[in-house]
Amino acid sequence: MTVLSTWLLLDFDEGLPKRLYQWGDQPDPFRLFDETELAGYSAQSPLLVRAEHNPRLLRAFNDEPDDWPGLLLVTPHPTALLLLHLRHILIIRFAGQRKGVLRYYSPRTASYFFSAQSGELATWFGPIQQLSWHGGTWRDEAEDTLGFHTMTNPEAPDWRPEANRQAFHIGSEHAEALQRQQAERFLYQWWSKNPVPSFNQAWNWLEEGRRFGLVSSEALNNYLDARCAHPDSNLPADPPPTNEMERLEYLTTHLWQSVKDKERYS
Numbered sequence: 001m002t003v004l005s006t007w008l009l010l011d012f013d014e015g016l017p018k019r020l021y022q023w024g025d026q027p028d029p030f031r032l033f034d035e036t037e038l039a040g041y042s043a044q045s046p047l048l049v050r051a052e053h054n055p056r057l058l059r060a061f062n063d064e065p066d067d068w069p070g071l072l073l074v075t076p077h078p079t080a081l082l083l084l085h086l087r088h089i090l091i092i093r094f095a096g097q098r099k100g101v102l103r104y105y106s107p108r109t110a111s112y113f114f115s116a117q118s119g120e121l122a123t124w125f126g127p128i129q130q131l132s133w134h135g136g137t138w139r140d141e142a143e144d145t146l147g148f149h150t151m152t153n154p155e156a157p158d159w160r161p162e163a164n165r166q167a168f169h170i171g172s173e174h175a176e177a178l179q180r181q182q183a184e185r186f187l188y189q190w191w192s193k194n195p196v197p198s199f200n201q202a203w204n205w206l207e208e209g210r211r212f213g214l215v216s217s218e219a220l221n222n223y224l225d226a227r228c229a230h231p232d233s234n235l236p237a238d239p240p241p242t243n244e245m246e247r248l249e250y251l252t253t254h255l256w257q258s259v260k261d262k263e264r265y266s
Contacts, residue, residue: 002076002157004129006051008061009086009105010070012044020047024054030079036087038101046070046105048083065134065148069107076157077127084161085126093167094175102168107135109181114151116177122155124168129156138184142191142199190221194228201231212239212251219248226252 009032010016020027033045051058051072061068075082092102103109104124110133114121125131129152136146170178183206191202202224209223227233233255239247 004074004076005079005082006058007073007075007082008049008051008054008057008068008070009073010047010049010068011106012046016047020049020057023060024049024057026050026053027057028053030083032083032086032090032105034087037091048086050079069135070133071105071107071110072130072132073128074130075127076129077159081127081161085128088161088165089124089126089168091167093169099167107133108137109178111135111137111140111149112177112181113174115149116173118171118173120171120174121151122153125151125153125156126161127156127159129153137181138188139199139203142188186217186220187224190224194224196228197231208235213241213247214244214251216244219244222248223251226255230255 010020017029020029027049029047029049031042031045032048033039033042038045049057051061057068058072061070061072073082089104090101091099093099102113104113110131114124114131130150131153132148132150134146134148136149140146184203187199187202187206191199194202196202196205205224205227206220208227209220212223214220214223236251236254239250239254242250
């Protein structure tokens with residue numbers, strides 16, 4: 001009979017080590033960044049803790065998840081293999097030679113990355129048979145729909161580490177999910193300060209700005225401000241192919257003029 005073990009992978013904050021020893025019975029945490037390219041940042045590493053050895057900590061994670069951001073992992077594999085995989089997927093490669101750190105242990109990132117409809121998920125899960133977290137996307141935050149999420153990987157019992165481990169490459173669906181995370185984070189920061197009808201409406205305005213060729217944070221912020229001030233204005237045809245700030249000026253002038261024209265003929 002396969003024996004399953006349950007683990008908490010907790011995102012770092014300054015008070016985490018102290019709270020672990022207050023709530024845990026046998027915390028003995030593993031630092032995720034140890035023995036990786038991030039070993040120099042080990043003092044700020046997420047911590048992996050055996051959940052069944054720390055029932056009070058597990059209850060706290062379930063009852064007050066906002067105080068314990070991270071992941072709940074279930075695996076049929078030994079600790080050493082779980083750690084090997086969790087450390088392996090920390091460093092990822094994008095198109096070309098670009099490398100980055102995948103903060104999959106963050107509930108926010110998990111809500112985008114592990115929810116992407118990709119045939120590669122079993123590869124990313126590796127020895128993890130069940131993965132749970134509390135949280136959601138930036139859109140979920142705006143719409144007050146944060147909650148618990150659980151995903152399963154039926155291929156976990158048959159998983160074996162590759163003999164020649166290479167850095168994981170991000171596929172198109174996962175890349176799009178991470179790009180959406182960045183875009184929704186940017187929009188949430190703007191939306192939380194502006195009384196627009198809904199986050200979805202604000203997202204539509206952001207997409208408009210992008211279609212018009214606006215890419216910088218400054219230009220998109222200004223376009224969102226203009227759309228918020230003139231939500232019912234007609235949109236122009238594609239603006240002329242000038243530089244970004246001239247394009248923005250053309251768009252905001254058009255929105256303002258559209259309102260004036262409606263007032264004139266109403």
